[in-house]
Amino acid sequence: MGATGGDHEGEDARTGRGTAPAPAGDEFGRAARIMRELYGLDGELERLAGERDLNFRLSAGDGERYVLKLHVPGTDPAALDLQDTVLLHLAEGEAPPPAPRVVRARDGRAASPVPWSDGERTARVLTWMDGRPWAEVAPTAERLRDLGRHVAGVDRAMRDLTHPAMRRELLWDLARASAVEPFAPEADASVRPLVMEVLARHREHVEPRLAGLPHQIIHNDANEHNILVDDAGAVAGLIDFGDVVWSPRVCGLAVAGAYAMQGHADPLRAVLPLVAGYDEVSPLLPEELEVLFDLMRARLAVSVCMAAHQHAGDPSNDYLLVSQESVTGALRLLAGTSPDLARFLLRDAVGFQADPASRLVRRYFASGTARPEAVLDPAGGDPAAGDPADGGPAGAGSAGAAGPHGDGPRGCAARWPGGHDTARQTVHLGRDLFAEAGSTVRCPLAGVVHSVLARSPAHGAGGVVVVEHRTAGRVPFWTLYGHVDPGPVAPGDELSPGDTLGTVAGTGRSFLHLQTMTHLVGLGAGFPGAVPAAEADVWTNISPDPVRLLGPGTDAGGGAIRPRREAGALAARRRATMSEAMSLSYREPLHIVRGEGAHLVDAAGRRWLDMVNNVAHVGHCHPRVVEAGRRQMGLLNTNTRYLHGSVVELARRLVELLPDPLRVCFFVNSGSEANDLALRLATTHTGAADTLVLDHAYHGHLSSQIALSPYKFNGRGGRGRPGATHVCELPDVYRGRLRAGRDGDLGPRYAASVAGRLAALRERGRRPAAFFAESLQSCGGQIVYPDGYLRAAFDHVRAAGGLCVADEVQVGFGRVGRSFWGFELQGVVPDIVTMGKPMGNGHPLAAVVTTPEVARSFVTGMEWFNTFGGNPVSAEIGLAVLDVIDDERLQAHARRRGDLLLAGLNALRARHPLIGDVRGEGLFLGVELSLGERRPATAQAGAVKEAAKTHGVLLSTDGPDDNVLKIKPPLVLTDDDCELFLDVLDAALGEVERGG
DSSP: TTSSSSSSSSOOOOTOOOOOOOOOHHHHHHHHHHHHHOOOOEEEEEEEOOOSSEEEEETTTTSSSSEEEEOOOOHHHHHHHHHHHHHHHHSSSSSOOOOOEEOOTTSSSSSEEETTTEEEEEEEEEEEOOOGGGGGGGGOHHHHHHHHHHHHHHHTTTTTOOTTTOOOOOOOOGGGGGGGGGGGGOOTTTTTHHHHHHHHHHIIIIIHHHHHHHHHOOOOOTTTTTEEEESSSSSEEEEETTTOEEEEEHHHHHHHHHHHHTTOSSSSHHHHHHHHHHHSSOOOOHHHHEEEHHHHHOOOOOOOHHHHHHHSSTOOOGGGGHHHHHHHHHHHHTOOOHHHHHHHHHHHHHHHOOOOHHHHHHHHHHTTOOOOOOSSSSSGTTTTTOOOOTOOOOOTTTOOSSSTTSSSOOOOOOEEESSSSSEESSSSSEEEEETTTTOEEEEESSSSEEEEEOOOOGGGSSSEEEEEEEEEOOOOEEEEEEEEOOOOTTTTEOOOOOTTEEOOSSEEEEEEEEEEEEEEETOGGGSSSSSEEGHHHHHHHHOOGGGGGGTTOOOSSSSSSSOOOOHHHHHHHHHSSSOOOSSOOSOOOOOEEEBBBBBEEETTTTTEEESSSSSTTTTTTOOOHHHHHHHHHHHHOTTTTSOOOHHHHHHHHHHHHHOOOOOEEEESSSSHHHHHHHHHHHHHHOOOEEEEEEEEOOOOOOHHTTTTTTHHHHHHTTOOTTTTEEEEOOOOOOTTSSSSTTOOOOHHHHHHHHHHHHHHHHTOOOOOOEEEEEBBBSSSTTTTOTTHHHHHHHHHHHHHTTEEEOOTTTTTTTTTSSSSGGGGGGGGOOEEEEEOOGGGOOOOOOOOOOOOOHHHOOOSSSSOOOOTOOOHHHHHHHHHHHHHHHHHHHHHHHHHHHHHHHHHHHHHHHHOOOEEEEEEEEETEEEBBBBBGGOOOOOHHHHHHHHHHTTTOOEETTTTTTOOOOOOOOTOOOOOHHHHHHHHHHHHHHHHHOOO
């Protein structure tokens, strides 16, 4: 729908929404006959609103609802076929976006000619979509982001679609916005100049750039009546595909933005979440962001022109002007917005640096190409003196700087440049250089005076001088001098380094405000010296730290600005600059800022009991571990090509903790790296390539380890089992083929699966390189193997010539309580042991330990080296972790707390039908939630996790069906922590069970 609220190409914008006069009886009867005879549908009919077409909703007896559309005589059949092709294409795609579906007539046609009183009309039937218009909900930032995702989803689904009629001439096609210019004189005089200005810019600035943008069929009409929301206000889908057209992809987003910004006091900033949401699904190009703001304004201008033109032809139809007040209101509010600032805000919203030229200007200074002279005469102050107001450093501009970049200056209040609100939290964009009033201010680099302002309340006493400069590559940038009494300089004056600009304003001890800008965004001498913290990323990019103008030895003031961000802003910035593949926990992610023992603390100071973080093995931020890293970092950090006692001592201590013949160590940075190296060791030693793993296993995120992880390669986004990987049956005695309490000899019988895979390899003339197994399986659902399983499996593998690898990344270092390593519970000794996570207590430290025989095979002449693996800082941290485990008796502690939790969990199991199984060793525990016949209670497990969070306890879920609560807390868990956890889990289970 356009601004008129009507349908342009036969598809009604308000399909099924609104009221209409009751049809004449014969009209109603004819509609019923069409539905019955052509489509085989019967039910109750009601008339729906429509500008030109006749629309009826049919409610069938089976509860389904449909929309009958009778298009006016003369409607272009190719345009209707285009709509139907689009809808059919959307319905047939993978994960189709919500949209009406085409209902074919009995003869298979999507559109059928039918006789009517005014001539032959075309009948089409679509499925009804439940929901209410977007116009009826408050457009929150999250809803706008959701809308952006939906618009992008529809666009993405249509990106490869073509149709003979897709290039039709359509006045609502933004690529042809200048075609409505002849209608502009018919617009109201109060808005006509704005419309003309917008359309002229479109013709001169936008149209030349459109040809190079990605083109496709777009929805082109995501207005407030064509967007449906559900009862909760979430976007339910888009309707009205009557304006679909082949156009630059970004035009569809611009249409959505033009309507979404209406009614907001700051229209541009209001739609930034919409643009960010679109980019999450269909990433935007810089070239598209270059024209997006202008396209949004062009849609508003087109709407004004079209409404005025249609109303001129039908003056009595005020319905044609129904949305014009909000359209013209948005246009007027945007009139003072710099298109360049808009582009920077849009770029920042999706994660690009705001001004791409900023990097070039920073490089000019960082490379040493710029050689600025002193901004203030050395006589202007004493570098050793302090500012009387705050005790900061004072002195000449070449020697000292106060008021660090980013700190709000005394008494400054920031306004949203181009916006409407004053912000309390401010970010200072310049540097305040303390000096005596009357000190000479000089131009540090060659340039041309851009503007001079005799008085500027925004910068305190005095005025402002702005000078334009050029980098060696002719990239422009500007310097601003505030709180000055300008000298005899005027715009256009050419300046050499050292030329006088004026003097420091004020009396006595005063200051100069110095600033650099990579773009003026149309503000000139009115460029802000402070901005709201919420836009610090944009403005500090446009106005980088001017400290490099001040010469070497100037206090840089603590590095780059790091603005404070609330959780919502953090999440938005994370989405813009980090991969969506990196998940966050919980529906409402936590903003964690501190850790202590078994607890985490969020930004608001709330403490959370951490029952899942097995990385902080000896407790978050253990002071002995922190001090070990700090101390060694102050001495030396290098690599294993030099001798160092800490690295050798860590190797010795690890060997001391392992059974013979495991005694050769390699140090790496992560468990994934450790398993990757273990695979290399195994394939080198055996000369084979085939590897056996357990079903649902996870061994790491490197490509080599994804290939060994059914948890990944058989999961979402996985590519299936690689040919050299052979998956063995998971010995799950609760839900597996063989079950505890029903079957006997479980360990050896499950290990027969390993023997079977080996036999299949032998038949093909191949042998195994290795069998990889976590000593207790974590991601597979906290599985504790039946007695004898690993012994029998290892025997099978070794008999076939393979090596046995125990992955201790999740369970090692005393977590299981009864032993230091998980494999010891099974009475076996592997050929290779991998370890990670707990080894560094959060520091990236991991290791592989193997036998001398295997290690010798790896000495092939190819050096093995890891830049950071085994560095002295990591080694000292690893030694501190081992010391803490020993000194605080954490292995025994894990056993006692684990027994306490197991007893408590089994007591809960007796009271809560959702608990199907409780299992584990030490502080490696799992609670499997099940429905009847041990069916996985996946949704309930997620609900329990969220309910526990509301009570301050952090849990996670895992397993093949994501129905197992995994419990792997820091080993420093206290009795009170255990009691709190059991009480919270009891309450959470009760809430979920009562809620169904």
